[in-house]
Amino acid sequence: MIYTFESWQYTVPMALDDISAGHRENDPSETSLESGLIALVLRKLEEIRSDPSSYMDEGGAAVVHELPGGLCMKIMHDRHSSKDASLMNLGNTVAQESHFLRALENFSVSGVRTPRYIAHIESTLPGEPNIIIMEKLDAVNLQHVLNGTAEVPENFDAKIFFDALDAYIQALSEVHHIAHRDLEPRNVMIDRSTGLPYVIDFGRARSLRGLSASDRRSLVDGDDLAVEKIYVAWLNASTKK
Numbered sequence: 178m179i180y181t182f183e184s185w186q187y188t189v190p191m192a193l194d195d196i197s198a199g200h201r202e203n204d205p206s207e208t209s210l211e212s213g214l215i216a217l218v219l220r221k222l223e224e225i226r227s228d229p230s231s232y233m234d235e236g237g238a239a240v241v242h243e244l245p246g247g248l249c250m251k252i253m254h255d256r257h258s259s260k261d262a263s264l265m266n267l268g269n270t271v272a273q274e275s276h277f278l279r280a281l282e283n284f285s286v287s288g289v290r291t292p293r294y295i296a297h298i299e300s301t302l303p304g305e306p307n308i309i310i311m312e313k314l315d316a317v318n319l320q321h322v323l324n325g326t327a328e329v330p331e332n333f334d335a336k337i338f339f340d341a342l343d344a345y346i347q348a349l350s351e352v353h354h355i356a357h358r359d360l361e362p363r364n365v366m367i368d369r370s371t372g373l374p375y376v377i378d379f380g381r382a383r384s385l386r387g388l389s390a391s392d393r394r395s396l397v398d399g400d401d402l403a404v405e406k407i408y409v410a411w412l413n414a415s416t417k418k
């Protein structure tokens with residue numbers, strides 16, 4: 178379901194639909210279904226966000242919390258309204274990042290894929306949250322493994338893993354004309370059951386369409402090199418163990 182309310186656009190995620198159904202029954206006095214629903218969804222998200230047990234992880238741009246129904250939400254830090262916002266490279270908006278996740282929804286190479294996209298909430302006013310709701314991966318962050326704070330899953334095989342990651346990144350540019358541009362161990366996860374990679378965080382991704390051959394080449398080469406660096410980081414960490 179998609180709702181628009183003032184500057185906000187909402188797609189109410191499936192897992193939250195039952196909450197809104199309950200709300201409709203319980204509060205017939207609500208005059209505007211849309212505003213009531215949106216307020217309810219936001220309250221629910223706020224509740225979840227302030228529950229410390231829902232916290233999953235965070236990066237430089239966002240914090241990620243668990244949602245019911247096997248989902249999670251990436252809540253962007255409000256950097257756009259900060260004083261020095263114009264000096265920062267803020268990366269993609271949630272709409273742009275969601276666009277990449279949606280484009281890659283059915284794309285899988287050598288068992289590698291991105292988290293499934295569910296919905297996003299985008300605001301145009303400072304202080305309102307920008308959120309992406311997506312599948313919660315049952316996976317371990319590669320950076321955590323390198324830091325020694327997480328165990329590598331049982332089925333992990335470095336050769337299979339890095340060949341698969343390499344094949345995925347090549348196909349990403351060849352088939353989808355997308356460069357990720359932020360391939361770091363923290364943006365690669367390891368599936369707990371298969372040991373295969375997930376590529377996450379398209380917050381810096383770019384479309385290669387319409388670029389000159391040399392610009393395209395440099396972005397594609399940048400991604401290839403980044404995968405090699407991740408492999409070297411893995412080798413270094415595993416020889417230290």
Ligand SMILES: Nc1ncnc2c1ncn2[C@@H]1O[C@H](COP(=O)(O)OP(=O)(O)OP(=O)(O)O)[C@@H](O)[C@H]1O
Binds near residue numbers: 235238239318
């Ligand atoms: N769909 C997901 N399922 C499970 N964990 C996730 C998911 N998305 C993100 N995470 C975890 O949350 C962390 C932060 O998410 P993400 O990388 O998207 O944020 P970011 O702030 O854009 O990161 P960066 O610092 O790379 O810019 C990830 O490193 C990962 O550990």
Ligand SMILES: [Mg+2]
Binds near residue numbers: 236237363364378
């Ligand atoms: Mg990240």
